[in-house]
Amino acid sequence: MTSPYDTVAAGPQARPEAAADTGAEAPADAGPDAAPDAGPDTGPGCGASGARRGRPRDAGVDQSVAEAVLRMVDAGATLGELSMGGIAREAGVGKATVYRRWPNKDALLLDVIERIDPPPLAQPSGVLREDLIAAVEYIRRRSLAKRESALLRSMLAEVQSNTVLWRRYHDTVVTARRGMLIALLERGIDSGEIRPELGADLDLLCDMVVGPVLARATLRPDAPLPDDLAERVVDTLLTGMRPCR
Amino acid sequence: MTSPYDTVAAGPQARPEAAADTGAEAPADAGPDAAPDAGPDTGPGCGASGARRGRPRDAGVDQSVAEAVLRMVDAGATLGELSMGGIAREAGVGKATVYRRWPNKDALLLDVIERIDPPPLAQPSGVLREDLIAAVEYIRRRSLAKRESALLRSMLAEVQSNTVLWRRYHDTVVTARRGMLIALLERGIDSGEIRPELGADLDLLCDMVVGPVLARATLRPDAPLPDDLAERVVDTLLTGMRPCR
């Protein structure tokens, strides 16, 4: 109903003259346009003019703020519970310093989320079973180091109230991984390791591979994620539950 | 960090003299004791004395409030975003009326959540494949009528900041369904329809059955949940991905 997330301006705020459109605009305007590029083009030096005049921005501040947000989410805060004041305090910076870089809370969160670049999966070995296990194992490990899973849960909470935020996360983090997995499955079909009729819905196959661990990690935070989980999921999936042979 | 959920008193508040321990207690006391029975023992008539004196409580109010909460969550609100004033307004009741029944927001949410009694699954037919499909299909349908899935997502957001609330939901809603599914799988093993070595971890098997649909419904709210989803998940799972035969 009363969603606090209506307008979102993404990316750290550039210095005033370099981006006059990001800061204070005409009121009751904004809307769903919101410049989609949110690269961490932090202020200093982004303008055409080579060297800035005054004291340069401390690059460490961006880092501190991002770390603080992750730390707080990790510690159990909902995104909705995070306050700008709290973030600033946790990061050990002034509130004004935060607002100098991001116009509002949404922009900040969006930027922090995009800053989480998942380390690339290892190069596929070509052996289907091993590659699938590696993919699932990757999810398991990320869920264990629960920074990721805490953030995911927090994001999930925002799916409904802040679709922009979620879509951004989805496009940045989820899609990439999913693409790799689908490629893996396609190769498995080509090589005859997967029944070809299953190729009709790779999306479903994808969910069947990652769903179990994902569901356990996010929906059952108490459940264990034992070492051999990925292996057993993949083997059960490949062989099937029936004692067919 | 600053969790707004510290103490929780569950269940609709009984009329004053009937339950003097639920209302205002000594401050800085409460704690993790919180009477665990939260049945909707709504005020009137709950006391030993047969008939109450004044105007009886309107049973419709409890319903209206619960409906309002579900409606708002359904419409995209996070539990944290719900306000008592908003709930009262949405329900068309006075704020005082709400507080007359529940001592605080947590107690209200807890009660509403427990009020969602999932309609019992149909009696198992005895045919493993059909029963598994029915179980998965049940999840799919609940996710489609997204009241449930919206609530689930909102609950998930609270996992970290309000473990009490989550545990209550988990114990009430999740455990029951899971138990039925595990019984199903056990019978499948007994009847030889499932490879017996898989019986070593029925929990995992459980996740493999429900995980795909659950993950898709909660983690990918845009993804479709086609009619034949349950069937295909179960068949793929039973047969396996390999072209073993």
Add this chain to the structure above:
DNA sequence: ACGATACGAGACCGTGCCGTATCGTAAATC
């Protein structure tokens, strides 16, 4: 009729947060 209780509406107050502004200081260019 009368007291008791519940009802919707809304005033009220304390608190916390958002976003801005100010202050004194630090680091850069001119």
Add this chain to the structure above:
DNA sequence: GATTTACGATACGGCACGGTCTCGTATCGT
């Protein structure tokens, strides 16, 4: 040295919410 900008700290206004209270009305027992 002067100017410009960033920094941490903090004060401020505005606002929404939680929770209490009051008011006028409705509905029950006695």
